[in-house]
Amino acid sequence: MLRISLKLLAFTLTTSVTRRLPRQDCGSNTGALMKVFNLLTCLVAGTCLLPFAANADPVALTHARLIDGTGKAATSDTTLVIDHGQIVSIGAKPPALGVKTIDLAGKTVMPALVSDHSHVGLVDGMTTASRNYTRATILAALDQYRRYGVLTVTALGLNKSPLFDQLRREQHQGLNPGADLYGVDQGIGAPGGMPPEAMIDKMGHDQISRPRTPIEARRAVDRMADEGTDFVKIWLDDLHTTNPANPPLPLLGASVWQAAIAEAHKRHLRVAVHIHDLDLAHQALAHGADILAHGVRDKPVDDALIAQLKTSGAWYIPTLSLDESTYYFAEHPETLDQTTASGAMPSGLKELIAQEAWRKATLAKPTTEAARAALAMNQRNVLALYRGGVKIGFGTDSGATPLRLPGFAEHRELILLVQAGLTPLQAINLATQKAASLLGLDDRGVLAVGKRADFLIIDGAPDRTISDIDLISQVWQRGTPVSDGLVAKGKTL
Ligand SMILES: [Zn+2]
Numbered sequence: 001m002l003r004i005s006l007k008l009l010a011f012t013l014t015t016s017v018t019r020r021l022p023r024q025d026c027g028s029n030t031g032a033l034m035k036v037f038n039l040l041t042c043l044v045a046g047t048c049l050l051p052f053a054a055n056a057d058p059v060a061l062t063h064a065r066l067i068d069g070t071g072k073a074a075t076s077d078t079t080l081v082i083d084h085g086q087i088v089s090i091g092a093k094p095p096a097l098g099v100k101t102i103d104l105a106g107k108t109v110m111p112a113l114v115s116d117h118s119h120v121g122l123v124d125g126m127t128t129a130s131r132n133y134t135r136a137t138i139l140a141a142l143d144q145y146r147r148y149g150v151l152t153v154t155a156l157g158l159n160k161s162p163l164f165d166q167l168r169r170e171q172h173q174g175l176n177p178g179a180d181l182y183g184v185d186q187g188i189g190a191p192g193g194m195p196p197e198a199m200i201d202k203m204g205h206d207q208i209s210r211p212r213t214p215i216e217a218r219r220a221v222d223r224m225a226d227e228g229t230d231f232v233k234i235w236l237d238d239l240h241t242t243n244p245a246n247p248p249l250p251l252l253g254a255s256v257w258q259a260a261i262a263e264a265h266k267r268h269l270r271v272a273v274h275i276h277d278l279d280l281a282h283q284a285l286a287h288g289a290d291i292l293a294h295g296v297r298d299k300p301v302d303d304a305l306i307a308q309l310k311t312s313g314a315w316y317i318p319t320l321s322l323d324e325s326t327y328y329f330a331e332h333p334e335t336l337d338q339t340t341a342s343g344a345m346p347s348g349l350k351e352l353i354a355q356e357a358w359r360k361a362t363l364a365k366p367t368t369e370a371a372r373a374a375l376a377m378n379q380r381n382v383l384a385l386y387r388g389g390v391k392i393g394f395g396t397d398s399g400a401t402p403l404r405l406p407g408f409a410e411h412r413e414l415i416l417l418v419q420a421g422l423t424p425l426q427a428i429n430l431a432t433q434k435a436a437s438l439l440g441l442d443d444r445g446v447l448a449v450g451k452r453a454d455f456l457i458i459d460g461a462p463d464r465t466i467s468d469i470d471l472i473s474q475v476w477q478r479g480t481p482v483s484d485g486l487v488a489k490g491k492t493l
Pocket residue numbers: 117118119156397400
């Protein structure tokens with residue numbers, strides 16, 4: 001019964017979104033009524049798996065500039081045909097007679113963004129608390145990601161079972177509005193160390209394991225594996241470079257985290273390791289880490305790290321916008337007047353940004369200086385690793401604090417990658433094809449025949465000017481327009 005009412009709620013929400021979208025998706029009134037009838041029938045019978053793949057007839061998008069996500073240059077005047085949630089043809093030819101068409105002259109189509117490192121259910125407004133870990137808070141965040149064009153989100157640890165596991169299944173099936181969801185159940189932190197006890201005190205101790213022995217570490221990994229986690233996460237950071245005024249926090253014992261990696265591999269799970277410093281990145285990779293979940297920020301990366309990453313095939317997620325988020329809004333109060341930024345802000349954050357005293361105090365903090373240095377080092381390192389041929393993913397740590405705004409953080413990340421020296425097309429390739437590849441998903445991340453029709457329609461050319469990513473005018477998920485994006489909400493930029 002609960003499942004059916006959730007589906008009905010999802011259906012109601014979808015139709016209310018669809019109503020605001022252009023007419024071309026609705027077909028004739030009779031056709032639309034039949035679709036509603038069919039959908040209601042299967043909802044009541046509990047047989048619909050994909051209530052969001054509602055376009056039963058093929059749709060052709062014509063005259064589009066197309067960025068396919070592979071890093072190739074955009075093609076102009078392209079026709080994209082979508083049927084049953086998938087792309088069925090791409091090319092220069094006009095669609096067959098009788099196929100419903102949508103003219104996208106002057107607009108760019110690109111794959112939806114994929115985040116390899118975010119969090120859900122930790123923050124609500126300006127609070128971080130255990131009580132935030134609810135279905136409603138998580139679905140609201142996934143809906144915000146979707147508005148910003150992020151249709152696949154990886155919540156990399158600090159999750160609560162069984163709600164997280166249930167929501168992942170539901171999002172995979174498209175039962176609720178919002179981004180698809182992957183991630184790590186709890187993760188393995190250090191007793192007395194990272195993630196900081198003060199943060200976990202607020203969040204809840206059931207959202208992390210802190211093993212003291214290799215046996216406890218293996219047990220924690222087995223628990224996550226039994227719950228069906230997508231990865232295992234381990235924190236290896238003493239926080240000293242982030243906060244130089246404080247003494248280093250205790251690290252997990254080497255035998256403990258190494259046992260966790262060995263056990264994860266025994267259970268056929270890959271391990272994402274939170275690192276900050278070069279030395280710990282070397283150690284993690286030497287003992288089998290599959291993903292570095294953050295960029296190296298204390299020193300320039302060396303040839304040995306590049307060799308380790310390339311030999312092992314491990315991924316590197318820089319999360320550039322993480323450090324910037326700590327001071328960005330204090331430095332940019334004009335974001336209050338920019339729809340793209342303010343549309344992602346809770347009201348409490350808007351109040352803070354409006355206060356000159358808060359902005360001054362934030363910019364004067366010693367940690368702000370450290371964050372600027374960390375961002376500069378992170379940008380220098382991602383460029384060196386990219387040029388060195390390392391596999392780079394895309395993530396931001398959005399959702400982990402009230403300043404890391406779901407969706408907006410991913411747009412900043414693209415801009416910061418370009419500032420680091422990547423071309424806009426290279427940055428887009430990381431945030432689409434590469435990010436999906438890190439997750440092992442080959443059904444999305446590129447626009448090609450047979451792939452999911454998860455894409456963004458943009459009133460601009462982000463392959464020329466990366467900040468045009470803010471000009472999303474529509475988001476399509478599984479072949480259906482699900483959000484009118486950012487520009488339709490009013491004047492932006
Ligand atoms: Zn994180």
